[in-house]
Amino acid sequence: MDLDFANLMAEQIAAAMKGKKISPAELGDTLFRRSTRAQKELNLFISFDQKHIAGEIKRIEQHLPDKNCSLLGVPLALADNIATDDQKTTCASRFMAAYQPPFTARVVSQLKENGALLIGKTNLEEFNLGCSGGSSFFNSVKNPWDLECSAGSGAAAAVASGLATLALASDTRGELRQAASYCGVLALKPTYGRISRKGLIDIASSLEQIGILGRCTSDLAIALQVLAVPEPDNPSTLQIEAPPYASLLEKPEENFKIAVPTCWNEASHLQDEVKNDFQEQLENLDKLGLEVNFVTLPHFKDASLVATMICAVEAFSNLSNMDGVRFGHRETGKHLQEMYIETRSRGFSSKLKKFITFGGLTSTPKYYDTFFRRGQKLRTLISRELESCLAENDLLLTPTTPFKAPSFAAPVSGKEFPDPAGYYTAAANLSGFPALSFPLFYEGRLPGNLQFIAPRKHEAALLQIASLLEKEFSSHRPKFALSLQEV
Amino acid sequence: MSTFEAVIGLEVHVELLTATKLFCGCSTAFGATPNTQVCPFCLGLPGGGTPVLNKRAVEYALKTALALNCQISPEITFDRKNYFYADLPKGYQTTQHFQPLGKKGYLTINIKEETKRIGIHQVHIEEDAGKMVHMGDILSTPFSRVDFNRASVPLVEIVSEPDMHTPEEARLFLQKLRNTLLYIGVSDCKMEEGSLRCDANISLRPLGSKGLGVKTELKNMNSFRAVYRGIEHEIERQTRILQEGGEVTPQTRHWDEETGVTKAMRDKLVAESYRYFPDPTLPPLKISEEWQMEIRSSIPELPDSRYTRFIQDYNLPSYDADVLTASRELGDYYERALDTYREPKNLSNWIMSELLGLLNTHNMDIVDCKVKPHDLGNLLKLIDEGTISGRIAKTVFEEMFATGKKPEAIIKKKGLTQISDEGTLLKIVEEILADNPGSVEDYHSGKDRALGFLVGQVMKKTKGQANPQMVNELLREKLKK
Structure with missing residues (x-):
C-alpha cells in the first residue's frame, strides 16, 4: 500500500478512498492484521472479527460513489457500552456478556452513513464506571x-x-x-445533549455524554459536525444547529482569555511531574500572548465527590433493569x-456492586437529605460558579488528571473514594459544559495533558484552542505508541 | 362489646385514553397479542433510549385534577420509584413523588338525602407496569407470564382522603369518580379491562375516636360490587379480630371474588423504601396559568351542576335528575330529545322506563342505542297529538329500538294510526254492545268493571288502534240510553 492510513487525517483518508489511492480490501486486511496484533498486546477489544470488518469494507465500497461522505473509510473504534445491532454490546459486564441489542445507537448510524469503518467494540470498565x-x-x-500501565479504555488505546x-x-x-x-490522545466531551445519547447504555443519565477521541483537532471537528445534528423527536438533546467547525478552525480566534482555578494544585495524588508540566504550559500560553487569570472556584474541588454520589444513585436505578427477566445473565x-439476588450477585463485579450499594444507601429516606439533596445543591452551585467564571473568560484550564497513566503494580486510584482521577474532570459532567483534553508529549516519558472547559455550546472555542496548541507542538509529535505499521 | 367505625381511603388508578404510551410511541390499545406493543424503551432494554413525555397525557391528567377541584402545582417533577418486580421492566416506575400535579381536591356524593364531601389528597401522573398472567391462583401458580403491552401506559392515580366510613360511601365515591372521568373523557374507566383499578386502605377505630387504627390495603377488586363486598368483608374481619382482643396486622390483602374473602398477600411490617429521586431523564415541567385556563375551559358541565340544572330548569324530581346525569351520554341524549319534545317529565318517564328498560334487557349501553333522540321526541309528540295511543307507542318504540327506523315510517307501514273517527268508532261500539248483552246488564246493575271489559273488547277488535278516551266516552253515552 502506498499510503498508510495510520499516518493520515480523516480528511486525507476520505480523499484517498475517493481517489482510489487506498484500496478498501487492503484497508480491511491491514486493519484486521493490526487489530489482531494490538489485541494480543493490549487487550483493547471486546468484539472484533474478520467477518465484521469484511462486512464493513463491503458497505464502504457501496459508499464510494457518494462524494459527500466526509468519513469514507475512516477507521472507527467504539466503546462497548454503545449499542450496535450487528455486534454484542457487553458494557464489559458479565451480566451483559451475551447481550445483542436489537438496535444501533444514533451516533453509530451517523458515522457509518458518512462512510466510517467500524473496526470493533472496545473494552472499558464495567458500565464505564471510572x-x-x-x-x-x-x-x-x-x-x-507502557504495557505495565493502564490505558483507561480500549477506545483511547485504539486511537x-x-x-x-x-x-x-x-x-x-x-x-x-x-x-x-x-494514552496521549485528544478527547472532546461535547455539551450535554449536543450529541444523541440514543443507544448509549448509560450508568448515570444526567452526567453521561458520548464524546470523541482522535489524534488531531481537524478529525474531531469533522466527527463533531457529523454527530451534532439536532434530534427533533428527542427533547433531551440541544435543538440548535451546530456551527461549521472546520471553517471556524481555518480562522482561529487567538485572543482567548483563559482562567485557571486556584485550587488546581490541591488535587490529591497530584504528581510533581504533572504539576511541573502544567506550570510550564502556563508560561507557554503566556508566551503565545494569551491572557491567563487565576480564579477562585470555591466548590470546584468538591465536583468529583458530588458527581460520584449522583452517579451512584442514578446507577442504582439505571441498572435496575438488569434483573435477568428479559435479557442478560440469569x-x-x-x-x-x-433469582434476582443470585443473578445480580454473579452478574456484576464486586466493584460495581459496592458502587450501586452506595447509591442505594444514599437515596434511602434516611440519607436522602444529608447526602443526595445536598449533592444536588452542590451540583447547582458548582455549575453556577463555572458559568459565571466562563462569562468573564473564554476557557477554564486545568490538567486533565492529577497523575499519568497509573501502573498495574501500584495503582494510584481505585480504592479511594471518590476516585482521585476525577478531580478536574467531574465539574464538566455536573454542569454539562463541553471539555477537551489535549495531549502533551515528552521524550521518554508518559504523555501528559491539559483540560479546557468552555461555556455551554462553545465546542468551537475548544477546537480552536486545541488547533492553536497543535500548531505550536507540531514539531514534537511522537511516533505511535505501538509499532503496528510493520504488521 | 365495643363499637367500631371504619375509616376508608381509596387509591384509584385510571388509564388515560391516549393513543400512545407515556414516554414512547407504542400503542395503548387494549387486547392486543401479548408483547406486541412494545419497544426497547418500554421493555427497559439497555440503551433503549430516553423518555419523551406524552403531552396529551399531562393534559388529561390536568383536566382530571381540575375536575376534582384540586390545587395545581405550578411546576411538576417526575420521580423514580425504585423496586424490583417481574412486571416492572426498568426496575423503577416513573411517577410523581416530590411535586404531584394536583393536591387538596374533593368530590361530593349523595347519601341518604345528604351531600357529603370526600377529600382528594392528590392526583398525579405515572406509568403503568406490565401485566402478570398467573396460572390459576396467584399464591399457587407454578410460574407466571408477563405481558408488557401495558408497561408505560399513562395513568393518573387519584388518592382520596380517608373520609369514607362505609362500603356504600366507598362505592358511591368510586361511581361518582368514574362518572366524572367519563364526563371529561380522559378514560374509558372499564374496571373489567383494568382501565380503572381501585385499592382500598381500611382501618377501624372505636366509634367517636379521632385516631387511626392499623390499616390493611385491599387489592384485586375488579367491579363496583367487588369494592363493596371486599370492603364489607374486610371491615367484618377486622371487627372480629378487635372484638376478640386481637391486633390487626398491617398487610396487603387480596380480594377473592369467588370465595368472597380477603387473603393476606404480604406483611407491611417494615416500611417500604422506594428510594424516590427525581428522574434524571425528565426535566421539571411548568404548568402555566394559561395552560390551566385553556384546559379548564375545555371541561364540559360536570354531573353535579348538570344534576342541579335538571332539577331547576326542567322541574325534575331529584331521582330523575340523578338517573339522567349518571352518564354524560344519557344526559346528552335526554337534552337532545328535549330539543324535539318539550315535556321534560314525560320524556324522563319514557327514558327511565322504556328506553333504559330495553337497554337493560339487551345489556346495552346508551351509546349503542339505535333510536335517535330526535325520533324518540317525535314519538312522544305523536302520542300527545293523538295520532297513536300510548300502548301502540310502546310497540312502535320496540321496533324503533330494534331497527332504528323513524316512528312515522313504522306507524305508516303497519297502519297503526289511532282511530279517532267518531262514526267508525260508534259502529264498532254498537257491535260490541250487541255481542255482549251480559256485560251491559252487569254495568246497569252497578258493576263498573264491566265498562273496562267492554273498552278492552273494542281495543281488541281495533288491534289497539282505537282512541281509548273516545271509546270510553262513546260507551258511557251508549250505555246511558
Whole structure:
C-alpha cells in the first residue's frame, strides 16, 4: 500500500478512498492484521472479527460513489457500552456478556452513513464506571506507551496505537478524558445533549455524554459536525444547529482569555511531574500572548465527590433493569427474589456492586437529605460558579488528571473514594459544559495533558484552542505508541 | 362489646385514553397479542433510549385534577420509584413523588338525602407496569407470564382522603369518580379491562375516636360490587379480630371474588423504601396559568351542576335528575330529545322506563342505542297529538329500538294510526254492545268493571288502534240510553 492510513487525517483518508489511492480490501486486511496484533498486546477489544470488518469494507465500497461522505473509510473504534445491532454490546459486564441489542445507537448510524469503518467494540470498565481498572469482565486494557500501565479504555488505546483514527466512548465523570490523558490522545466531551445519547447504555443519565477521541483537532471537528445534528423527536438533546467547525478552525480566534482555578494544585495524588508540566504550559500560553487569570472556584474541588454520589444513585436505578427477566445473565432461584439476588450477585463485579450499594444507601429516606439533596445543591452551585467564571473568560484550564497513566503494580486510584482521577474532570459532567483534553508529549516519558472547559455550546472555542496548541507542538509529535505499521 | 367505625381511603388508578404510551410511541390499545406493543424503551432494554413525555397525557391528567377541584402545582417533577418486580421492566416506575400535579381536591356524593364531601389528597401522573398472567391462583401458580403491552401506559392515580366510613360511601365515591372521568373523557374507566383499578386502605377505630387504627390495603377488586363486598368483608374481619382482643396486622390483602374473602398477600411490617429521586431523564415541567385556563375551559358541565340544572330548569324530581346525569351520554341524549319534545317529565318517564328498560334487557349501553333522540321526541309528540295511543307507542318504540327506523315510517307501514273517527268508532261500539248483552246488564246493575271489559273488547277488535278516551266516552253515552 502506498499510503498508510495510520499516518493520515480523516480528511486525507476520505480523499484517498475517493481517489482510489487506498484500496478498501487492503484497508480491511491491514486493519484486521493490526487489530489482531494490538489485541494480543493490549487487550483493547471486546468484539472484533474478520467477518465484521469484511462486512464493513463491503458497505464502504457501496459508499464510494457518494462524494459527500466526509468519513469514507475512516477507521472507527467504539466503546462497548454503545449499542450496535450487528455486534454484542457487553458494557464489559458479565451480566451483559451475551447481550445483542436489537438496535444501533444514533451516533453509530451517523458515522457509518458518512462512510466510517467500524473496526470493533472496545473494552472499558464495567458500565464505564471510572478508569481505574479492576471491573471489566474482559480484564484491563494495557497502555500502548507502557504495557505495565493502564490505558483507561480500549477506545483511547485504539486511537493512541494508530489503529483507529477516531473513537467514540462515553464520559460520566471524566472517563473519556482521563483515558485520553493516559494514552496521549485528544478527547472532546461535547455539551450535554449536543450529541444523541440514543443507544448509549448509560450508568448515570444526567452526567453521561458520548464524546470523541482522535489524534488531531481537524478529525474531531469533522466527527463533531457529523454527530451534532439536532434530534427533533428527542427533547433531551440541544435543538440548535451546530456551527461549521472546520471553517471556524481555518480562522482561529487567538485572543482567548483563559482562567485557571486556584485550587488546581490541591488535587490529591497530584504528581510533581504533572504539576511541573502544567506550570510550564502556563508560561507557554503566556508566551503565545494569551491572557491567563487565576480564579477562585470555591466548590470546584468538591465536583468529583458530588458527581460520584449522583452517579451512584442514578446507577442504582439505571441498572435496575438488569434483573435477568428479559435479557442478560440469569441464575436460577427458588423464587423471583432469589433469582434476582443470585443473578445480580454473579452478574456484576464486586466493584460495581459496592458502587450501586452506595447509591442505594444514599437515596434511602434516611440519607436522602444529608447526602443526595445536598449533592444536588452542590451540583447547582458548582455549575453556577463555572458559568459565571466562563462569562468573564473564554476557557477554564486545568490538567486533565492529577497523575499519568497509573501502573498495574501500584495503582494510584481505585480504592479511594471518590476516585482521585476525577478531580478536574467531574465539574464538566455536573454542569454539562463541553471539555477537551489535549495531549502533551515528552521524550521518554508518559504523555501528559491539559483540560479546557468552555461555556455551554462553545465546542468551537475548544477546537480552536486545541488547533492553536497543535500548531505550536507540531514539531514534537511522537511516533505511535505501538509499532503496528510493520504488521 | 365495643363499637367500631371504619375509616376508608381509596387509591384509584385510571388509564388515560391516549393513543400512545407515556414516554414512547407504542400503542395503548387494549387486547392486543401479548408483547406486541412494545419497544426497547418500554421493555427497559439497555440503551433503549430516553423518555419523551406524552403531552396529551399531562393534559388529561390536568383536566382530571381540575375536575376534582384540586390545587395545581405550578411546576411538576417526575420521580423514580425504585423496586424490583417481574412486571416492572426498568426496575423503577416513573411517577410523581416530590411535586404531584394536583393536591387538596374533593368530590361530593349523595347519601341518604345528604351531600357529603370526600377529600382528594392528590392526583398525579405515572406509568403503568406490565401485566402478570398467573396460572390459576396467584399464591399457587407454578410460574407466571408477563405481558408488557401495558408497561408505560399513562395513568393518573387519584388518592382520596380517608373520609369514607362505609362500603356504600366507598362505592358511591368510586361511581361518582368514574362518572366524572367519563364526563371529561380522559378514560374509558372499564374496571373489567383494568382501565380503572381501585385499592382500598381500611382501618377501624372505636366509634367517636379521632385516631387511626392499623390499616390493611385491599387489592384485586375488579367491579363496583367487588369494592363493596371486599370492603364489607374486610371491615367484618377486622371487627372480629378487635372484638376478640386481637391486633390487626398491617398487610396487603387480596380480594377473592369467588370465595368472597380477603387473603393476606404480604406483611407491611417494615416500611417500604422506594428510594424516590427525581428522574434524571425528565426535566421539571411548568404548568402555566394559561395552560390551566385553556384546559379548564375545555371541561364540559360536570354531573353535579348538570344534576342541579335538571332539577331547576326542567322541574325534575331529584331521582330523575340523578338517573339522567349518571352518564354524560344519557344526559346528552335526554337534552337532545328535549330539543324535539318539550315535556321534560314525560320524556324522563319514557327514558327511565322504556328506553333504559330495553337497554337493560339487551345489556346495552346508551351509546349503542339505535333510536335517535330526535325520533324518540317525535314519538312522544305523536302520542300527545293523538295520532297513536300510548300502548301502540310502546310497540312502535320496540321496533324503533330494534331497527332504528323513524316512528312515522313504522306507524305508516303497519297502519297503526289511532282511530279517532267518531262514526267508525260508534259502529264498532254498537257491535260490541250487541255481542255482549251480559256485560251491559252487569254495568246497569252497578258493576263498573264491566265498562273496562267492554273498552278492552273494542281495543281488541281495533288491534289497539282505537282512541281509548273516545271509546270510553262513546260507551258511557251508549250505555246511558
